[in-house]
Amino acid sequence: MIPKTHRRVVLVRRPPGEVAESDFHIEEVPMPEPGPGQVLVRVVYLSLDPYMRGRMRDAASYAAPVGIGEVMTGGTVGEVVRSSHPGYKAGDMVEDRLGWQEYALGPGPAMRKIDPSHAPISLSNSLLGMPGMTAYFGLYEIGQPKPGETVVVSAASGAVGQVVGQLAKIAGCRAIGIAGGPNKCAFVKDTLGFDACIDYKAEKDLASAVKAACANGVDVYFDNVGGPVSDAVLANLNFYARVVLCGSISQYNTAEPGPRWMGTFVGKRTTARGFIVWDFNARYAPALRQMGEWVRSGRIKYKQDIVEGIENAPRAFIGLLRGDNFGKLQVKLGPDPTGR
Amino acid sequence: MIPKTHRRVVLVRRPPGEVAESDFHIEEVPMPEPGPGQVLVRVVYLSLDPYMRGRMRDAASYAAPVGIGEVMTGGTVGEVVRSSHPGYKAGDMVEDRLGWQEYALGPGPAMRKIDPSHAPISLSNSLLGMPGMTAYFGLYEIGQPKPGETVVVSAASGAVGQVVGQLAKIAGCRAIGIAGGPNKCAFVKDTLGFDACIDYKAEKDLASAVKAACANGVDVYFDNVGGPVSDAVLANLNFYARVVLCGSISQYNTAEPGPRWMGTFVGKRTTARGFIVWDFNARYAPALRQMGEWVRSGRIKYKQDIVEGIENAPRAFIGLLRGDNFGKLQVKLGPDPTGR
Numbered sequence: 001m002i003p004k005t006h007r008r009v010v011l012v013r014r015p016p017g018e019v020a021e022s023d024f025h026i027e028e029v030p031m032p033e034p035g036p037g038q039v040l041v042r043v044v045y046l047s048l049d050p051y052m053r054g055r056m057r058d059a060a061s062y063a064a065p066v067g068i069g070e071v072m073t074g075g076t077v078g079e080v081v082r083s084s085h086p087g088y089k090a091g092d093m094v095e096d097r098l099g100w101q102e103y104a105l106g107p108g109p110a111m112r113k114i115d116p117s118h119a120p121i122s123l124s125n126s127l128l129g130m131p132g133m134t135a136y137f138g139l140y141e142i143g144q145p146k147p148g149e150t151v152v153v154s155a156a157s158g159a160v161g162q163v164v165g166q167l168a169k170i171a172g173c174r175a176i177g178i179a180g181g182p183n184k185c186a187f188v189k190d191t192l193g194f195d196a197c198i199d200y201k202a203e204k205d206l207a208s209a210v211k212a213a214c215a216n217g218v219d220v221y222f223d224n225v226g227g228p229v230s231d232a233v234l235a236n237l238n239f240y241a242r243v244v245l246c247g248s249i250s251q252y253n254t255a256e257p258g259p260r261w262m263g264t265f266v267g268k269r270t271t272a273r274g275f276i277v278w279d280f281n282a283r284y285a286p287a288l289r290q291m292g293e294w295v296r297s298g299r300i301k302y303k304q305d306i307v308e309g310i311e312n313a314p315r316a317f318i319g320l321l322r323g324d325n326f327g328k329l330q331v332k333l334g335p336d337p338t339g340r
Numbered sequence: 341m342i343p344k345t346h347r348r349v350v351l352v353r354r355p356p357g358e359v360a361e362s363d364f365h366i367e368e369v370p371m372p373e374p375g376p377g378q379v380l381v382r383v384v385y386l387s388l389d390p391y392m393r394g395r396m397r398d399a400a401s402y403a404a405p406v407g408i409g410e411v412m413t414g415g416t417v418g419e420v421v422r423s424s425h426p427g428y429k430a431g432d433m434v435e436d437r438l439g440w441q442e443y444a445l446g447p448g449p450a451m452r453k454i455d456p457s458h459a460p461i462s463l464s465n466s467l468l469g470m471p472g473m474t475a476y477f478g479l480y481e482i483g484q485p486k487p488g489e490t491v492v493v494s495a496a497s498g499a500v501g502q503v504v505g506q507l508a509k510i511a512g513c514r515a516i517g518i519a520g521g522p523n524k525c526a527f528v529k530d531t532l533g534f535d536a537c538i539d540y541k542a543e544k545d546l547a548s549a550v551k552a553a554c555a556n557g558v559d560v561y562f563d564n565v566g567g568p569v570s571d572a573v574l575a576n577l578n579f580y581a582r583v584v585l586c587g588s589i590s591q592y593n594t595a596e597p598g599p600r601w602m603g604t605f606v607g608k609r610t611t612a613r614g615f616i617v618w619d620f621n622a623r624y625a626p627a628l629r630q631m632g633e634w635v636r637s638g639r640i641k642y643k644q645d646i647v648e649g650i651e652n653a654p655r656a657f658i659g660l661l662r663g664d665n666f667g668k669l670q671v672k673l674g675p676d677p678t679g680r
Contacts, residue, residue: 262614271612273613
């Protein structure tokens with residue numbers, strides 16, 4: 001039975017610094033009715049990702065901001081519950097970007113059917129979705145790792161970081177993670193198989209810790225965090241190192257100045273390159289097939305941090321920006337019909 | 341007649357910040373005698389370049405530091421005055437890196453004969469030497485300019501900058517210079533043919549001035565200076581812009597923090613890449629032939645700032661770090677036998 005109403009999270013205030021729960025409002029609205037060519041989707045998993053902090057800002061960027069009073073954007077995995085679209089029927093599992101809401105009309109901007117027999121459907125929001133593709137193209141295309149090189153990744157137990165290190169191992173590299181706290185570090189090293197993991201919260205001199213962990217220096221730095229953690233890695237770059245600029249989560253709530261690295265990059269011949277995973281859209285299919293094989297064979301492991309209930313999305317998102325999550329953060333908005 | 345002694349400049353102190361004349365000592369030493377396979381070269385032109393500030397530092401870099409009591413390194417053009425080397429005879433004009441001294445034994449690390457009928461011999465230290473090659477490979481290989489794009493270069497009237505803008509025009513781009521003072525800016529625009537030149541000393545809001553001069557944004561930024569001037573350009577980058585990291589002269593005497601750009605580079609998909617011209621050594625020959633043609637045809641113009649006498653080298657170098665020079669700085673240590 002489809003209820004008469006559902007809940008969604010709208011943006012009500014643009015935070016100048018730290019995000020607060022009061023920046024969001026949870027509202028209950030009437031259930032929408034699919035028109036011709038539309039489907040009604042019940043969202044099962046909502047992906048929470050650091051890029052969403054950028055959408056809360058009223059600034060020109062690579063994507064439009066969320067308007068005040070609008071539903072927060074976000075990647076989703078859900079179940080078609082009604083369809084007036086010839087390509088979809090009730091019961092189909094679909095990936096899309098339908099936002100922070102329990103139900104939504106589709107097709108949205110990225111509707112794609114999922115075969116639940118391949119892998120748990122939540123992975124379409126993570127390892128077999130945007131974060132996984134970010135790791136894959138970021139490391140392999142931007143990072144250009146070569147066998148025997150040393151790859152360092154920050155936020156190493158996060159949605160992207162945990163994949164980067166495992167892909168680095170597959171490429172024949174040493175993989176060094178940086179994560180916050182002993183539990184995350186133990187997971188990164190013992191479960192994911194990184195060669196080492198540095199606990200940035202425990203190290204007084206992080207640059208020296210990176211140096212100690214990277215006896216041959218750093219050839220590829222996959223940067224998810226920016227700020228002082230990155231400074232510690234950048235101080236240890238080898239000649240011709242590649243810096244993969246994926247995110248700067250430590251800087252999303254602040255505008256603190258930092259050391260100027262451009263001068264160092266000259267003599268070291270560093271290449272620092274920013275990217276957005278969409279740029280590789282046309283090449284997702286083979287990459288997803290390869291990642292799917294690695295998941296099914298157990299070659300790649302993946303940890304998710306699943307919170308229940310849309311009412312907990314704002315708090316979970318705020319925790320994500322602080323690094324409180326352990327693994328890829330998702331919100332489960334309702335029962336998973338595949339039971340996985 | 342070859343004198344019995346000659347003068348040279350040695351490093352006597354590593355400056356922690358601003359360079360002072362007292363960091364150098366000018367000493368008079370006996371004239372060396374070429375052994376078998378050696379030549380004695382009278383240096384005519386000594387090139388003064390910003391990279392030399394790095395050699396005064398006792399830090400691991402892409403090149404070894406100058407030792408205390410050692411002759412300062414530097415590119416030179418000179419005349420062979422004695423030869424015990426089968427490949428050279430008295431009267432040959434040669435390019436090399438013989439350092440801050442009036443005479444030196446060669447062959448040094450980069451000895452190469454120059455044909456004075458092709459171009460003024462001093463150009464082998466500048467347009468047809470290291471600075472010219474830096475502009476050529478930095479812009480064309482690292483910058484990857486495309487017709488119709490906008491190229492911005494800082495230190496636009498300097499040894500490298502004046503070439504970068506002209507090469508950008510040859511590539512079909514808009515060329516915008518940044519330089520200090522109305523005379524330099526007028527030269528850059530009127531004589532060199534840049535589309536515009538911004539006087540960073542006159543602008544209160546440099547980022548807005550860059551924006552006004554670059555109606556379509558900045559596609560390539562060739563960075564010779566770093567620091568606040570670069571911040572103003574980086575604030576105006578287009579998506580997929582290339583930042584050619586050539587030098588950071590504004591930062592060589594300081595360690596002031598600055599804005600963190602890595603987060604911006606993510607969404608803009610910026611590529612910032614440092615380089616050293618030596619990396620392109622194997623490809624100098626065709627580039628030099630091309631540049632030589634452009635010079636002879638008048639397609640590329642070039643301004644030099646020639647100071648006379650080795651005793652003035654330290655003061656001229658200090659002025660270079662402050663941007664006092666106007667054009668490529670060289671020191672003429674003695675008469676130019678080609679008379680040009």
